[in-house]
Amino acid sequence: MYLIQDEAVKGFVASITSQLAEWLESGKLQRIVLVIMSKASSEVLERWNFNVVMDDEVIQKGVSREKSDKEIMREIQAIMRQIASSITYLPCFDEQCIFDVLAYTDRDLSVPITWLESDAKLIKNPQVVKLHSFDTRIHKVDTIVSYKTDDLDEQQ
Numbered sequence: 001m002y003l004i005q006d007e008a009v010k011g012f013v014a015s016i017t018s019q020l021a022e023w024l025e026s027g028k029l030q031r032i033v034l035v036i037m038s039k040a041s042s043e044v045l046e047r048w049n050f051n052v053v054m055d056d057e058v059i060q061k062g063v064s065r066e067k068s069d070k071e072i073m074r075e076i077q078a079i080m081r082q083i084a085s086s087i088t089y090l091p092c093f094d095e096q097c098i099f100d101v102l103a104y105t106d107r108d109l110s111v112p113i114t115w116l117e118s119d120a121k122l123i124k125n126p127q128v129v130k131l132h133s134f135d136t137r138i139h140k141v142d143t144i145v146s147y148k149t150d151d152l153d154e155q156q
Helices: 007-025 056-061 069-088 151-155
Strands: 029-038 044-054 097-105 127-135 139-147
Touching (some): 069 127
């Protein structure tokens, strides 16, 4: 779920999700990272890491895993509630921010020209919170959010 008013951002997000879906369906995507950075300094403030573990047996051998859509939706809803409640501990940004999406794929994958190589956009000495995982019939997704602590917190 996302609310976007800027048409350019809508197009950017649509392009990203389309490409990520293609890589996910082909089993070529291992991790997606959403990075939130300061617009002024490009300092990484938050890093949302979604590790994707694929069940190779399902993909290669066509083995079916039994899990109802209702169970999968319940797991995703639990993560959404946890993400929504994260505002209680994540720092508030009092500056303009930008975001980027990093995709960790198989090395032999042909990447569209619109995607650029990037560093990992890590945070020095971050606070780290592991969120709930969810498991579909094919993928298991583990979620970790890392964030920069306030300089005042570090001095105390």
